[in-house]
Amino acid sequence: MTDDGTIQEKPSSNDERIDEALLQLAAEGAPLTHDAVAKISGVSRRTVYRRYADQVELRKRLWNLLSPPGGMPRNLHDLLDRELRETFEKFDRQAAAMTVASASPEGRQMRLEMKAERVAAYSAIFGPHTDRLTEEQARKAHAAMQLLCCGLAWREMRDQWDLNGPDAAEASAWAVKVLIAHLDREGAQAFDVPTPH
Structure with a gap:
């Protein structure tokens, strides 16, 4: 049953029922x-194993259900122009699962399992703007900008500032654009920024 009292239609296929069960478990922090x-979906344990051989595969499927619609970003323009908004809107639609998944041990493990792919994708799109920095500075710049584009930023802006997905995406995109403009303008001196008074 949904929040407004209407009966929610049960997903018809095994895959849909497994997906719903994964989202429910994420929302519960289980x-x-x-x-x-298997218990939540009403699908046999054997069927669940056939589709997802281990917990890593279950977490990967959950990540796909919660993650950006197109997966990891492939270029900076698309990320800032529309993908970030689409991603944060998706997070709004799955807020219960996203909120718990971003704070639970299971969610942390899920994110860690995607680390290499995430670091490679964001390094590739930010790299042209950090190529005049030292390797250590570039890593710090990439980390700061990637943080603005992830579920943790969405959650904090939602919880602390009452921003919805599109507004949080606009704020994050603005901040990344400001950082990119600064990096492009200042080059190797980009980290030499005086502390404001």
Whole structure:
């Protein structure tokens, strides 16, 4: 049953029921196990195992359900022009699961399993703007800008500033654009910024 009292239609396929179970477990902060998915979805444990051989695969599927519609960003223009807004809007639609997943041990493990792919993608799109920095400075710049584009930024802006997904995306895109403009303008001196009074 939904919040407004209407009966929610049960997903028809096994895959849809497994997806719903994964989202429900994430929203509850519960461990993602094959047994739990089978129990909630009404799908046999064997069927869950056939689709997802281990917990890593279950977490990867959950990440795909919660993650940006197109996966990791491929270019900076699309990320700032529309993908960030689409991603944060998706987070709004799945707020319960996103909020808990961003704070739970299971969610942290899910994010860590995507680390190499995430670091590579963001380094590739930010790299042309940090190529005059030292390697250590570039890593710090990439980390700061990537943080503005992730679920943790969405959650904090939602919880602390009452911003919805589109507004949070606009704020994040603005901040990344300001940082990119500064990096392009200042080059190797980009980290030499005086502290404001």
